[in-house]
Amino acid sequence: MTSRLVSPSAASIAVPPPLAQPALSLVGSGEPRRVVIVDDEPRLRQVLVRLMTRDGFECVEVADGHAAVAAMTDQPAPLLLSDLRMPGMDGVELLRQVRERWPDTAVVMITAVADVEVAVGCLALGAMDYLTKPFHLEEVRARVRQALEKRQLVVENRTYQRQLEVRVAEQARRLETLFLASMQSLADALEVKDPYTRGHSVRVSRYAAAIGRTLGVDAPVLAQLELGGHLHDIGKIGVREQVLNKPGPLSDEEYAHIMTHPEIGWRLLSPLLAEAPMALNVVRSHHERFDGSGMPDGLVGDAIPLEARIAAVADSFDAMTSQRPYRSGLTMEAARAELQRCAGTQYDPLIVSAFDRAVQTGAIALA
Numbered sequence: 527m528t529s530r531l532v533s534p535s536a537a538s539i540a541v542p543p544p545l546a547q548p549a550l551s552l553v554g555s556g557e558p559r560r561v562v563i564v565d566d567e568p569r570l571r572q573v574l575v576r577l578m579t580r581d582g583f584e585c586v587e588v589a590d591g592h593a594a595v596a597a598m599t600d601q602p603a604p605l606l607l608s609d610l611r612m613p614g615m616d617g618v619e620l621l622r623q624v625r626e627r628w629p630d631t632a633v634v635m636i637t638a639v640a641d642v643e644v645a646v647g648c649l650a651l652g653a654m655d656y657l658t659k660p661f662h663l664e665e666v667r668a669r670v671r672q673a674l675e676k677r678q679l680v681v682e683n684r685t686y687q688r689q690l691e692v693r694v695a696e697q698a699r700r701l702e703t704l705f706l707a708s709m710q711s712l713a714d715a716l717e718v719k720d721p722y723t724r725g726h727s728v729r730v731s732r733y734a735a736a737i738g739r740t741l742g743v744d745a746p747v748l749a750q751l752e753l754g755g756h757l758h759d760i761g762k763i764g765v766r767e768q769v770l771n772k773p774g775p776l777s778d779e780e781y782a783h784i785m786t787h788p789e790i791g792w793r794l795l796s797p798l799l800a801e802a803p804m805a806l807n808v809v810r811s812h813h814e815r816f817d818g819s820g821m822p823d824g825l826v827g828d829a830i831p832l833e834a835r836i837a838a839v840a841d842s843f844d845a846m847t848s849q850r851p852y853r854s855g856l857t858m859e860a861a862r863a864e865l866q867r868c869a870g871t872q873y874d875p876l877i878v879s880a881f882d883r884a885v886q887t888g889a890i891a892l893a
């Protein structure tokens with residue numbers, strides 16, 4: 527078989543038989559086997575239609591870019607062959623619109639020799655290839671096949687990329703679930719050792735989040751604030767039980783021992799919470815005081831991380847309002863008055879104000 531040279535003036539030549547592996551097989555099984563052929567020269571369109579029909583494509587032929595966009599809007603095609611120079615919307619503008627609206631469509635430009643530079647420019651705009659008029663029919667087939675092969679690779683790569691992203695996201699969710707479960711186990715371990723604080727960590731986490739929302743902190747910070755609230759006293763695992771559960775007043779030595787828990791908790795959790803530094807700050811600094819007389823670092827004012835200043839108010843409020851065997855909890859009003867009294871010395875006044883607003887809006891309430 528000899529390949530033939532086709533020009534607009536020689537459009538009635540016989541179309542060669544299909545190749546052993548037609549380009550059609552490169553179109554995905556769920557896709558329409560369709561090609562849009564765009565040229566203002568009817569005889570050239572006719573040749574391309576005969577060739578592509580012979581190769582098993584359903585052909586839609588149109589004379590300009592606007593009609594091509596309408597045809598694609600009606601039913602997108604995986605392949606589009608377009609002339610460069612046409613009245614109305616030319617091939618370059620058509621290419622731009624197709625790339626933007628139907629990025630999976632392979633576009634092959636058809637151009638006169640004089641316009642080869644423009645055609646090469648079309649490759650930069652996303653055309654898969656170009657054909658120079660006059661062309662051989664075998665050349666058309668070869669270029670179409672190559673264009674569809676490239677398109678298949680692009681589509682497969684994108685599908686693979688999406689599947690990979692879904693799998694990575696699933697793995698990240700599983701890791702986070704496992705991580706939170708292990709953190710919960712730690713919190714449970716503390717509650718077994720210190721039954722009088724049962725529920726304390728969960729309430730502190732909830733109160734801290736309510737204050738954070740009132741202050742308008744964003745979601746990632748809020749998540750760390752909740753996690754830090756949940757784990758803030760975890761260092762009490764390292765405190766002697768007879769001190770931890772002592773019902774009466776503590777000696778100086780006992781108090782100093784119990785106050786080692788922020789640093790113990792911070793050391794315990796540092797390897798696990800490397801990606802949650804604010805949660806770690808809550809654990810280490812929730813017993814810092816605004817006036818600098820707190821522990822373990824004696825930080826003053828804004829040097830205390832915001833999340834720790836929030837947790838300090840949430841922690842104290844829950845400690846004040848909780849029932850203990852040796853004392854009953856304060857009422858909401860008495861606890862609020864105590865927080866106000868210590869604003870500026872123990873607590874950041876801005877956080878105490880935010881706490882009050884959260885109470886007024888009902889975001890914080892006693893069970």
Ligand SMILES: [Fe+2]
Nearest residue numbers: 758759812813
């Ligand atoms: Fe604490």
